[in-house]
Amino acid sequence: MTSTPPPPVIVWFRRDLRIADNPALTEAAATGAPVVPLYIHDERLDGRPMGAASKWWLDKSLRALAADLQHRGAPLVLRSGDAEAALRAIIDETGARTVLMNRMFEPAAWERDAEIAQGLKSDGVACRGFNGTMLARPGSVRTGQDAPYKVFTPFLKALLEVAEEPAPREGPRALDGVEGLKSEAVDDWGLHPTRPDWSGGFDWTPGEAGAREAVARFLAGPLKAYGDGRDVPGKTGTSRLSPHLHFGEISPWRAVRAARQATEEGRVPAKQAEKFVSEVGWREFSTHLLHQFPYMAERAFRSEFDAMAWRDDAEGLEAWKRGMTGYPIVDAGMRQLWATGWMHNRVRMIVASFLIKDLLIDWREGEAWFWDTLVDADMGNNIQNWQWVAGSGADAAPYFRIFNPVTQGEKFDGDGTYVRRWIPELAGLSDRWVHAPWTAPKEVLGAAGIRLGRDYPAPMVDHAMARKRALDALEAIKPARDKD
Ligand code: FAD
Secondary structure, three states: OOOOOOOOEEEEEOOOOOOOOOHHHHHHHHHOOOEEEEEEEOOOOOOOOOOHHHHHHHHHHHHHHHHHHHHHOOOOEEEEOOHHHHHHHHHHHHOOOEEEEEOOOOHHHHHHHHHHHHHHHHOOOEEEEEOOOOOOOOOOOEOOOOOEOOOHHHHHHHHHHHOOOOOOOOOOOOOOOOOOOOOOOHHHHOOOOOOOOOOOOOOOOOOHHHHHHHHHHHHHOHHHHHHHHOOOOOOOOOOOOHHHHHOOOOOHHHHHHHHHHHHHOOOOOHHHHHHHHHHHHHHHHHHHHHHHOHHHHOOOOOHHHHHOOOOOOHHHHHHHHHOOOOOHHHHHHHHHHHHHOOOOHHHHHHHHHHHHHHOOOOHHHHHHHHHHHOOOOOHHHHHHHHHHHHOOOOOOOOOOOOOOHHHHHHHHOOOOHHHHHHOHHHOOOOHHHHOOHHHOOHHHHHHOOOOEOOOEOOOOOOHHHHHHHHHHHHHHOHHHHHOO
């Protein structure tokens, strides 16, 4: 008598585009049943339309994942459209009774997944979720009063106590796939930009192998002096892991473990490794916050800031986006973002402060631009950080902290390496003037071949005036703010 083979198990890939340390895939392989790896292209995977730079990344990451799965014997099935409809179709085609997935914690995605699981359950299909993307499941790190943490330092401490490190797993070497399933082609989804293709300066290797290379490069160099190096935008002082982590090409535990192991082997000082762990902790803090306070995607976390009188300044916003504000460190950052899909963290803070405080433009405008242009665009991280700079977030920068773009440039890019790299028109200016070209004598500008207003803009706003204007606007919401 021949026994009937078990029905296949569907692994629904989303933000876990990897083989290793992938709990849903590991579980599927362990059942011994055939595995159907599935990706459903949905423009609103996070509950909001995907940004253009994210699509660029997704395009390459999916190809890498497809190759890795093909190699293991289970081709990746690509479908598009409404997730539940696509899942039901593939369930019908394969007779699968189980769908496994690693959870997404963005509020809309979380709700969608719960509805889908409910709907499938009533049809006898089990849907199981795992945590494959965070050190600890959002919602699991609570204060003694059983409330979410709103301050980072105690959150980090509790996180590191609560989080359970999973054993590292390289993932299945071979999978029993299902033949003959229809699949769409990544090419047909138009994720890579054309007309024009603005991605010529994107120097990234999306995919699991690219993520591993990034870790190896980081461990071999920048991590050794990460604490200070991470603040110097002219050098590679950070891991550049953010897009890999966002798309789940590496688990955060693997990155953390690698840094700690480097310490144990005496290659990296413990202090540097733990600084890195605490930055990964900010990623946790951001995602946990958004998961528990979904309203912060649209409104100020601290509601008194909803009364801010923002300026409506389309021209100013455009100059900021294009890197034409006349403040070199701001413009260099915005141009790095446009050219490479990434911006150094220190400079992200400076450009965000400039938009919010010097131009008094609503942080949501900046968040939206970052969302469209960053390869690491991530709802939790982007929203939390924008609100942090605005002063309206949890554990945010004090509202009166207004970055001076000139002194910030001088402090963190003292030798002008970063500014000259991204603003070649200023390359002929010496360190003394490069962060404030309008203060340079005419002869100096002339010798450098610069006429302000022609070759590079004069500052679009006077920082001292703008600072006062921002403080006045913040003062105006003070009575409400101080009620807390
Ligand atoms: P590393 O210094 O090597 O840090 C390691 C990892 O820790 C990062 O990959 C990232 O996952 C995490 N991390 C580091 N700093 C932060 C932080 N401040 N908040 C949250 N996580 C952090 N990061 C994103 O991943 N997506 C975003 O959309 C995003 N938007 C931002 C918007 C603003 C206004 C600001 C100020 C910061 C934003 N960040 C965002 C955080 C940070 O700038 C990037 O994570 C970091 O620059 C990525 O570079 P890295 O991987 O080399 O970082």
